[in-house]
Amino acid sequence: MATIKDIAKRAGVSVSCVSRAINGYPDISAETRQKVLQIVEELHYYPRASARHLVTNQTHMIGLIFETHDQSGLMHPYIAKVLTAFSQAIGSQGYDLLMFSNSRKPFDHWGFVERVKHRAVDGLFLIGKPPDLDALMETAVPMVGLDFTLTGPSAASVMSDNRQGVQQLVHLLYQQGYRRFGFAHGPLTMLPAMERLQGFYSGLRDVGLVPRPDWIWNDNFTYAGGRAAAETILRMTERPEVVLFSADLAAIGAMQTFQEHGLRIPEDISVTGFDDVDAATIVYPALTTVKQPMVELGQAAAQLLLEMLRNGQHSLPQHLTIPTEIVWRNSTMTQSLLAPDMPKEA
Known part of the structure; x- marks a missing residue:
């Protein structure tokens, strides 16, 4: 050699x-x-x-710290697409990605802070808020967070416009004639879930409707959570006309549960999701959803972090919110009142 x-x-x-x-x-x-x-x-x-x-004084290594709320982890299609785009963007500039494991063995006394210092990474990409975030920020290692607000002299964050996405979806559904709305939100300890619920409330208020507390559930952003919410809806004597789910996987779980009990979608009940994962086009009927800009989120996170590494200061916004869009498919009824400029997919 x-x-x-x-x-x-x-x-x-x-x-x-x-x-x-x-x-x-x-x-x-x-x-x-x-x-x-x-x-x-x-x-x-x-x-x-x-x-x-x-x-x-550089390792050209970016650390990844990932705190998940369920067992899907990096296999979740949303996380996988964002991370792929991020990895490709930093890779094109000569950086590698190092994932920090949630398991600390054999160094049980080492938290993320100690391991970040030991590995001497140049920057950090945080997916989900780690428990020792304050201590991590004290290291002054440049970092970008996904789906939570992160500000500071060497910190930035990116997320979709969750509130606007759900609010717009409510408006469009109302234009079609829907009046009875249900909503299944994710864990409200997570900022995206809270913002999507706020968007639901704002959308109903905009069109003069009052939310029904018994038509609001937690889907945990998961397939199993969607099935559980659907089981609750099936036991109701009065059901909503349309149920908005905070994640496509939950919406798909609900759709399959409804169909197993003989309900037709969208004739008997309509369903929408949030994310626009690949499976949304595979299920039958195809899922109406709020499309998250997953590739753009990963690229934006990389751009913010690389800018800090190059210049040592921010020349870009510290918190970047990227717009969503509605993708209309067959899990909702198509009426003549549908907005003519709405993205449409069979």
Whole structure:
């Protein structure tokens, strides 16, 4: 395996000159840099990350801390798409992604703070709010949070416009003639769930309707939670005409439960979701939903973090909210009052 000394000997320069050429220092002539990099490529030399860190004070490693509310974890289609877009964006700039495990064994006495310092990551991407967030922020490691508000001298956050998405959906359903609305929200300890519930209340208020407390449930953002909510609805003597779920997976669980009990969708009851995961187009009937900009969220999180790493300060908004859009499919009734500019998908 080639060493930095081999590169220096072949190029006829010092070891320090090779190091400075590899790490992009400006005090090396273009001719020398080109010569060194060509030899590096020919000999397949890869500098050790630890040595590079000593020279540049950077590891080119971004840490991922993921706090989930259910067992789906990184397999959840929303998380998977956001994270894929984020990883691709930082990868294009030469950064790798290091995931910190929720299991701390064999270092039970080490929390996230100690492990972040030990791994010397350049930045952090937080999906969900970790329990030791305040201590993490004291490390001054640049960080971006997803789906919660994170502000500070070296912090930023991104999320969808959850409230606007549900509020707009209520308006459009009302335009079609729906008057009896049910809503299934996620865990209200999570900001997206709270904002979607606020959007539901705001939408009903806008059109002059009063929410019914007995038509509001918790779906936990999960397939099982959607099935449980549907079972509750099936036991009711008076049901809503349409039920808005805070997650597509919950909506799909509810749809299948309704169908197992002989209800037709949307003729007997209409269902909507939130996310626009791939499965929303596969189920029958296809699911009307609020589309989250998952790829854009991942890319925006990467852009914010890379900006902090480059400049050491914010030149972009510290909290970025990205608009959602309604995708109309067959799990809701299509009426002549449907807004003509509404995105439509069979």
